[in-house]
Amino acid sequence: MRVLLAVFACGLRRYSTYRVATLSSIVVNGVFGAVNAMVLLAVFDARPRINGYTAEDAVTQVFLAQSLIGITAIFGPPLDLGGRIRDGQVAMDLLRPVGFVRWWLAQDLGRAAFALLSRTAPTFAVGLALFDLALPADPLRWAALAAAVALAVLVGFGLRYLYALAGFWLMDTRGVNAVAWLAGPFCSGMVLPLVLFPDPVAAVLRTLPWAALVQVPAEILLGRTVLPGGAAGGLAYQAVWAALLLALGAALTARATRRVVVQGG
Template sequence: MRVYCAVYARGLRRYSTYRAATAAGVFTNSVFGAINAMVLLALFTARPEINGYDATDAVTQVYVAQALLAPLAIMGPALDLSERIRTGAVGIDLLRPVPVLGWWLAQDLGRVTFDFLFRSVPTFVIGALLFSLALPGDPVRWILTLVSFALAVLVGFGLRYLYSVVGFWLLDTRGVWAIMGPAGPVLAGMLLPLTLFPTGVADVLRLLQWASMVQIPAEVFLGKDTLPGGSVLGGLSLQAGWAVALLTLGAWLTSRATRRVVIQGG
């Protein structure tokens, strides 16, 4: 446990040095959030209610999504593990007396902590100042939202780890990111709330792993009954299931790779 705490602290320290980039990220998220919000406001002017969402719900989800963008790294960057696999430097990782997945998870959680405190919170506060957002009035819902955010982080890491670990076979994972980088935000409900899709399509997309990163946390925050199972518990259970499944698959693929794949490069 001490090793993981040290790796977590190192990740937190590493990303805390990029203060100018953090400020620029808050500005960028806030601007793009405002643009997206105004587009949705124009849409809801023509149609005040769509599948249980009104204009306030939609704008709130916009800023929940913008707040989650940096911690989840849904559009990148990839884990440094990808490059280490390509160059062969991952051999050093395999010599450490801790699992590769655990090491990278601890380091990434350090990054997530910094991004959440210094990028997510300011972005959401700016959104609340610019627009009327639907904020929970119940402290319990705030706690459940934080639980949902934490599960979203695990799902996001699980996907990014899988995108990286396939490099043991592909050697270069840039093609994976070229596909999933643009597709992920759409499937997650980051660019457009999934509830605005046709009902059948939205119901299917809401069950996929990407929705567990944005759509479900947003619906937990809003207290919607469109969550899987019709309740917050159903939504959190789905997120937890995807987190366990993705991390388990990542650990299994790592085990297979270290037995069968010859490391290329450095």
């Protein structure tokens, strides 16, 4: 445990060095959030309620989504694991006396912890300053949101870990990451709330793990969870996907490390 805490601290310290990049990310998230919010306000001006969502609900989801970009890393950065597989340094990683998945998870949680403090809170504050957001008065809903955000981080890590593991077979994961960074925002409710999609499309997107990154936390915040069981059902959905992705990552790691190939050797 002490080793994992040290890895967590290293991950936090590493990303805290990029202060200018962090500041620029807040500006970009705030600007794109404002643009997206104004587009949705125009849509809801023509139709005040869509599948139970109001304009205020949609704008709130926009800024929650922008706030979650940093901690879920839905647009990246990819795990360094992909590059280490490509250049052969993964062979040294496998010698560490710590579980492979746990090592990378601890490092990524350090990154997410820094992003929570440096990007998530300031970006959401921008939304509060510019728009009227639908914020709950019930502290239990805020507690449920905190749990949903934590599970979203685990799901985000599980997905990115699988993208990186593809390097054991493909040798280069840049193509996988490029496709994932296109599909993830679309399928998660980050670009548009899933309630704005046609019902058959939204139903399919809700079965995919990306919905656990944005749509489910947003619905928990808004008190509009469509899954059975309300907020508890949403959290259970996230927990199941997190467990499945981590279990799949562990199983593929066990298989992949039996066939480590160092490029050029």
